[in-house]
Amino acid sequence: MAEVKMFGAWGSPFSKRVEMGLKLKGVEYEYIEEDLNNKSSLLLNYNPVHKKVPVLVHNGKPIAESLIILEYIDEAWEGPDILPKDPYERANARFWAKFIDEKCMPPMWKACWSIGEERAKAKEEASEALKFLENEINGQKFFGGDTIGLVDIAANFIGYWFRIAEEIVGLELMTQDKYPNLCKWAEEYCKCSFVKENLPPKDKLADIFKGIIQAQSAPK
Amino acid sequence: MSEEWVLLDFRPSMFSYRVKIALAEKGISYECREEDLRNKSPLLLEMNPVHKKIPVLIHNGKPICESVNIIQYIDEVCKDKNGLQFLPSDPYEKAQARFWADFIDKKLHVASMKITWHKTKEELEEAEKEMIDCLKLLEQELGDKPYFGGERLGYLDIVLGGFCSWFCAIDLGLGNISIDAECSKLMEWTKRCMERESFSKSLEEPHKLHDFVVQMRERWGLTNKY
Numbered sequence: 001m002a003e004v005k006m007f008g009a010w011g012s013p014f015s016k017r018v019e020m021g022l023k024l025k026g027v028e029y030e031y032i033e034e035d036l037n038n039k040s041s042l043l044l045n046y047n048p049v050h051k052k053v054p055v056l057v058h059n060g061k062p063i064a065e066s067l068i069i070l071e072y073i074d075e076a077w078e079g080p081d082i083l084p085k086d087p088y089e090r091a092n093a094r095f096w097a098k099f100i101d102e103k104c105m106p107p108m109w110k111a112c113w114s115i116g117e118e119r120a121k122a123k124e125e126a127s128e129a130l131k132f133l134e135n136e137i138n139g140q141k142f143f144g145g146d147t148i149g150l151v152d153i154a155a156n157f158i159g160y161w162f163r164i165a166e167e168i169v170g171l172e173l174m175t176q177d178k179y180p181n182l183c184k185w186a187e188e189y190c191k192c193s194f195v196k197e198n199l200p201p202k203d204k205l206a207d208i209f210k211g212i213i214q215a216q217s218a219p220k
Numbered sequence: 221m222s223e224e225w226v227l228l229d230f231r232p233s234m235f236s237y238r239v240k241i242a243l244a245e246k247g248i249s250y251e252c253r254e255e256d257l258r259n260k261s262p263l264l265l266e267m268n269p270v271h272k273k274i275p276v277l278i279h280n281g282k283p284i285c286e287s288v289n290i291i292q293y294i295d296e297v298c299k300d301k302n303g304l305q306f307l308p309s310d311p312y313e314k315a316q317a318r319f320w321a322d323f324i325d326k327k328l329h330v331a332s333m334k335i336t337w338h339k340t341k342e343e344l345e346e347a348e349k350e351m352i353d354c355l356k357l358l359e360q361e362l363g364d365k366p367y368f369g370g371e372r373l374g375y376l377d378i379v380l381g382g383f384c385s386w387f388c389a390i391d392l393g394l395g396n397i398s399i400d401a402e403c404s405k406l407m408e409w410t411k412r413c414m415e416r417e418s419f420s421k422s423l424e425e426p427h428k429l430h431d432f433v434v435q436m437r438e439r440w441g442l443t444n445k446y
Contacts, residue, residue, distance in 0.1 A: 049323060049357065058312070061312050063312070063315045063316075063319070064319060065318075065319055065322055068315050068318045068319050068322065069315070071314075071315065071318065072311055072312070072314070072315040075311035075314065076311045076312075087293050087296040087297050088279075088282055088284070088293070090292075090293070090296065091284045091289045091290075091292065091293040094286075094288075094289050094292070095270075095285060095286055095289055098286065098289075099270065132270050
């Protein structure tokens with residue numbers, strides 16, 4: 001039995017966050033792909049509370065919730081820091097990672113798949129949230145400074161998934177003129193080798209997104 | 221350099237309570253500034269421009285926002301009176317404590333808000349069921365230990381500790397259920413915690429919290445009788 005196992009889903013940004021963390025630390029692990037429409041009994045056993053991916057299992061002990069898993073990875077293994085060492089900087093990193101999860105991703109996702117007034121409202125909410133991130137990254141290569149850290153890993157949806165979805169649904173939200181810092185960050189981010197290796201193929205994601213559009217416009 | 225700690229606070233907030241408990245457990249002296257949430261101070265807006273919410277802890281002029289971040293920050297910067305920390309040293313135990321803290325904020329807090337603001341009897345009953353389901357899971361996590369932290373108070377006790385007055389207020393009649401009847405172990409834990417000075421000094425008295433919620437609901441035209 002592998003010492004480190006990871007239950008994930010290939011298209012999930014939360015899942016890929018964990019893989020980025022493991023790769024950053026050079027941890028060898030067994031990856032188990034979950035069918036989210038037919039979750040395995042093993043997954044449900046390891047995460048009975050939320051029944052979701054990702055779940056990391058280390059020596060038989062499960063850890064759930066991607067940001068918590070990333071902190072665990074940082075503490076359990078040597079290697080490049082995922083969180084800064086300074087307590088104030090750590091508090092800051094946790095703040096922005098949670099901000100991304102709670103204030104950026106939901107309206108950004110909603111803006112992609114809604115129409116009319118609902119889309120306009122979600123777009124405005126997302127725009128406001130992204131403005132804070134735009135200011136936060138100002139002058140730095142990454143949110144983590146010179147190297148990728150917790151916030152950069154947490155922002156994988158913004159740097160990759162969202163850009164693809166925007167293109168497919170015809171949404172203009174994270175534009176170069178409004179968010180030059182974020183766009184530059186996204187470019188640098190996706191160039192990093194261990195980020196590149198942990199992103200789902202663009203065409204496969206695009207197919208999923210096109211499928212969502214088709215399902216939405218299908219007659220009921 | 222002398223340490224300066226300021227807490228931007230709103231007395232009835234469960235997130236504020238837990239930060240106060242943490243500060244008390246570490247023996248940190250701080251200045252407490254009460255905010256009027258209908259008229260937020262320039263300091264609050266400057267220190268928490270993103271969420272504009274309390275609690276905010278300002279340490280030597282630098283703000284830390286979000287209660288779980290604040291508690292972890294305090295824990296990393298100061299040891300308590302016994303030279304100990306809230307979070308365990310083992311990474312797995314730490315992850316478990318963080319997981320349940322996250323669960324409390326995502327699930328239990330949402331249920332408690334629904335109980336506070338329910339508009340119909342059905343909404344109240346549904347929210348109460350949600351809350352009891354959360355508490356039963358937490359009871360399982362507690363097991364036979366006196367505290368979530370084991371023999372001594374830990375991170376999760378403090379995070380859930382913000383709700384202690386609330387649990388008592390529910391049993392005073394805020395809801396139609398009795399937490400004591402449904403989750404007696406958790407109420408034992410609640411009473412055990414409230415005997416600690418850090419809790420009794422930080423938390424609002426349950427009957428005052430009860431009255432505050434009832435008055436707030438009346439102000440918003442929500443019925444308190446079914």
